[in-house]
Amino acid sequence: MDQMTPLAADTSLIDALREIVGERGLLLGEDVALRSCDPFRPVPPEGGIIVRPASTEEVSAVMAFCHERGQPVVTHGGRTGVAGGAFTARDQIVISMERMNRIEEIDEFNQCLVAQAGVPIEVLHNAASDANMLYPIDLGSKGSATLGGTISTNAGGNRVLRWGMTRANLLGIEVVLADGTVVSAMNRLTKNNTGYDMKHIFAGTEGTLGIVTRAVVRLVPKPASQQVAVVAVPSYDAVLEMLKSARKLPALSAFEVMWQDYYDLMANSNTGRRPLETGSPFYILMESMGYNEEQDEQQFMAFLENSFEQGLIVDAVTSQSLAQVQEMWRLREGGEVFAAQMWPIVSSDISVDVRKTDEYVGKVRAKLSAAYPGLKMVTFGHLGDGNIHIGIHVGPDTVEEELNVEHILYDTLRDYDSALTAEHGVGQVKKKFLPDHVEPGVLTVMRHLRDALDPDRLLNRDVLL
């Protein structure tokens, strides 16, 4: 086929796909053009074809057909990823999981949920909540992000330090390989060492080894209590001291740190995000979720009082109602505020040895300031897990300067025990930096596995490596 002809002009291809998924299973023309592969700006799938299988069997048939033709595909979940994992080139068709959005079962006794890959995380939350349980993965994009997408990226979010990343909440998985083979390992048992563990082979591989079609996730009992506090902290050493002792709170569910630059931007944004006065070097949002309200609250308050007495906290506010809980979380999840005030923006998701995070942030700031006098930079994130996000604006030409900014961010990272990506993945965006951040032997294994399961690179071929 002519490289310059869009895939959507190939009527024999379209007819064959329609044969498999039916009329409802196919989107073309404007339905494709109006859809974006990026959560922040319009990036339509360039191939112009979206296939929407309604069952595992249809995914399998689509892949068997694509395998025969050597037709590359990109799998779409909620398209909330910021690493370019959903970008779809001219010669690629999209397989969207949006019609596979059924929750099949909630098993109250074994505390797990069986669902198709296209179910949005928030829908899982609501279903679990109705059964008096909690699906622990919680992230800002939960309204759109899907089960399959979060499995493929091993998504993290706000409560990782209590319940782990997505893979830690995964019990079973069903996947379709590049050649259409269905791999079913829908385990719901805690302990199962019967051969290689499929969920761990496929989770976090960004859709390059297979298409997740269904999964079993664990639920936990719905917490009966929730305490949230925002505290102002005088130094990074005090942040570390707080973290060290906070880890002994059995019900601790979040330890989110906001550097002064981030907090001040939020507090001055006139969006009602100002629980404390500005001016402290650090602010921490702490959360505890437990099963015994009286004891949980007592432990949480005792921790705060103790920290205050030790001079680790200079100011604090605690939630008195669910509305206040939500308000405090709005402070931490203020992405749209700094995006609006700092656009265009380069954002970053990294992990650093917690002891050195502030040192790293300082180095990056110094290097960026030297290069860009108009620098605006905000730092915040899941410090309890060593994971921070940095938002950077260097002026109207931020987009043109992106590669240089990224080099400063990621090259500086190499001086530390660190991760190029903590929770967002490599995708297409960080692909060029990958070889500098993992050992050569790791790249060798990655290539061997990808060659083994998808030798023709049909699945998400432009991501990772």
Place this chain on the structure above:
Amino acid sequence: MDQMTPLAADTSLIDALREIVGERGLLLGEDVALRSCDPFRPVPPEGGIIVRPASTEEVSAVMAFCHERGQPVVTHGGRTGVAGGAFTARDQIVISMERMNRIEEIDEFNQCLVAQAGVPIEVLHNAASDANMLYPIDLGSKGSATLGGTISTNAGGNRVLRWGMTRANLLGIEVVLADGTVVSAMNRLTKNNTGYDMKHIFAGTEGTLGIVTRAVVRLVPKPASQQVAVVAVPSYDAVLEMLKSARKLPALSAFEVMWQDYYDLMANSNTGRRPLETGSPFYILMESMGYNEEQDEQQFMAFLENSFEQGLIVDAVTSQSLAQVQEMWRLREGGEVFAAQMWPIVSSDISVDVRKTDEYVGKVRAKLSAAYPGLKMVTFGHLGDGNIHIGIHVGPDTVEEELNVEHILYDTLRDYDSALTAEHGVGQVKKKFLPDHVEPGVLTVMRHLRDALDPDRLLNRDVLL
């Protein structure tokens, strides 16, 4: 080389290995003959050669050499596995990790420990404890079982329901591939999505994809309180009710169930294992480990009282001292007692949907009783995780009847949501049953990955598939 000549007669092979690992790195003759690949009976490595590399570089050089010669190897950790994973045939050399037994670092802030693969689990426990932390993996064989062996088998043990299996406690890994390539991913960060996650690719693959040489494991703060109780429970429904509410105890660290047959055998063994009268259908050992003694104890006692009021418990004893804690655990870890009283024995490690475990046990007992009038059978295990162990003696010809007994055990299992092996692995022992217990697509993926990383099957070739 002649199939009938033992490998140990090949002096050129031995000289070449000595060249790599030195005199101390090589065991031959009686040193090999006196060593067993099985924890219960003498099964010497048939090849007659044990290589003991002292560093990752030496492991790499040994494998590069073996790769060139097409020489198969079997990796040995503590040789405590009961699935035959360490059995070594006539044409295979042993690579023992026993000299790679160094703890390299304890990182108190990031709460992790860096060690070579040959360190026994108990040594990790002691080192963690000295630093006021806990390595959560706890298993009966901890005195001999090694870090590398427990990673390769994804070992479980007593406290999985609180802290997860070995893979959940693994942060970083270093592995040597079949061709000698070193794969280093010694991550110590909680969140790291930088490409495929090496620790999860290699953990639980029973040494078939690579040889684990070093690892980083997470530690948790050392618990400040420990409560243990043994309770007598009138029915399996009561066991399930107890489990359901026990899951809400934030400090719950073990929920071990003993069927009456197991408890009575222990209680009547004259080994001081009789905390309660015999005669109840079920006994539960519950443990709580927390960081606030007063609150933990209060919650634990309130739980027991509440269960008693609901009629779920008919009798109970709680620990008043560390000595009593150890005594209660001796009851549960009474392997040597029933091994002595029921020898020869077939033992089994499986998972079943907890709701159906007792039904499964009843079916197995009925089938075995019908076939073997002299049946002795005891059931116990980590029911909080759905994992039980069954010990079976059918008479003096138990060994001859083993295959038939296993068919009854594992064929019956297929009627349930279940796992052929929960925590012990497949090894050589359960290999023949594997295809009946995982879907064909899973076997396909396993073969593809193994072919990709070890096409000549040099590593532990007789295990798994």
